[in-house]
Amino acid sequence: MNIRSIALLAVFAAAASVLAPSAVHAQANPAPAHPELRPVLDEFGGVDGLTVLMDEFMARLLDDARTREFFEFSDQTRVKQQLVEQFCVILGGDCVYSGRSMAESHQGLDIRRGEFNALVEILQEAMDSRGVPFAAQNKLLAKLAPMHREVVTK
Ligand code: HEM
Structure with a gap:
């Protein structure tokens, strides 16, 4: 050599x-699906923060007369877990959403626009209570708003 x-x-x-x-x-x-949004996930406290937030959200959904009937007999643990995955993906995290499509999960539930708006309002209250910054809240809400097309069927 x-x-x-x-x-x-x-x-x-x-x-x-x-x-x-x-x-x-x-x-x-x-590579995350939306790396440019990664700091937004951080503002939610990452996956751990989302998990705590979904506990808070579900407790409030069950406490509110406008949404209680939809969730009280659902598999709440599964819905919370699917929401954590879905929101993590939306916020650019390294997660995979393993749940059903929005149309499939909500078909037959006869959800009205008013109930959709109530859920969004309750999510805002849950985010406020967990101290999620306003701008970060709005980025998530902007991604959820168009989903009324699949969720609202009545
Ligand atoms: C942007 C708005 C919404 C999002 C992102 C969303 C997201 C989800 C997700 C990820 C699941 C779990 C899917 C799965 O199990 O595979 C789910 C299930 C469910 N959602 Fe929604 N949802 C929304 C609006 C609503 C509204 C307005 C209601 C009622 C007021 C509602 C009631 C339910 C119920 C009852 C289930 C459980 C269905 C079942 O177990 O078969 N959702 N949703």
């Missing part, structure tokens, strides 16, 4: 040590 091939080997070894960890990292953490 001459001096030139030793030098080349050294270059490859250095390159491998630089490239290898990032290759592993890229596999473990695929």
